[in-house]
Amino acid sequence: MSIRYGLLALLESGPRYGSQLRTEFESRTGATWPLNIGQVYTTLQRLxxxxxxxxxxxxxxxxxxxxxxxxxxxxxxxxxxxxxxRTQPARDELAIKLAMAVGTPGVDVSEIIQAQRRHTLTAMQGYTRLKARALAAGPDTSDEMAWLLVLEQLIFFAEAENRWLDHCEARLVRYAKDRRGGVGAAGTRPGPTAGPDDPPDEAADHATTAARRSETAP
Incomplete structure (x- = not known):
């Protein structure tokens, strides 16, 4: 749907050819979501x-x-x-991967989190460098400002994902500790479930901090 309305927004400035719309869409968004020319013409036919x-x-x-x-x-x-x-979120591959990994024999969820954290941090660093160049060069045009907004959204998303990975790691450490202590076993009453904003216990906090430092160390 965003492509549909994106093309309409570009046409608001005046008539365009399909190839122009593709070029201007990618210029406005910094080619973050490249368009196939066939997709452009299919969307135009539907419009x-x-x-x-x-x-x-x-x-x-x-x-x-x-x-x-x-x-x-x-x-x-x-x-x-x-x-x-936002009440009908798109499927997120990372969330599905972690959900499936939990409880799957032979899968180390911690390794998945560590690998994703490295990738997310690398991506965030790349976006940050692009942002620095964009700020140094301007922005002087509406397309440059639009690209800067998209870049900053990608940076914020990467930061949020990294925080969520830290939370997942802490949550799993606490889960493993509780299972070792017999919490949730048959005949026992489980304790209160921590919410997403509740601080992790001391062991989980130390584990998360150590992991984060090992990932970000030069």
Whole structure:
């Protein structure tokens, strides 16, 4: 859906060819989500079918100008005004991987977390370098500002994922400790479940801190 409305937003500035829309979409987002040209033309066909854009002039699909209609402008305005739905989150591969790893024989969940932390930190460092270059160069245009906003979203996401991995590691250390102590065994009453904001116990905290230091050490 974001591609659909992204193309509509670009057409709000004036008629465009499909190839122009692809180039401008990637320029605005720093090619973070590259578009296949076939995907662009398929989306344009659907927008035309729904009466949100109209072709201008002749020529085949690759030489066809498209313009936004009044209906398209209204729908675009509604999209800008409508919050992005977070109550139906997209499937996250990392969350699914950890959920499946827990309890799977022969799988070391800690190793999965460590490998992901290294990857996430490397990605975050790369985004941070790109941000530094973007700030040093400007931003002077709307496309450069748009790219900076996307970059900062990627940085914040990586930071949040790293914090969540720390939490997962601490949670698993506490879980293993509780199982060794017999918590949750048949005939016993489990203690209160910690919430996501509850501080981990001392052992989990030390384990997480040591792991984080080993990952970030030069």
């Amino acid at each position: 035309e079918r729904d009466g949100l854009i109209t072709p201008e002039g002749g020529g085949d699909a690759k030489q066809q100008l498209y313009a936004i209609t009044d209906t398209g402008r209204r729908e675009l305005g509604e999209w800008f005004a409508r919050p992005v739905d």
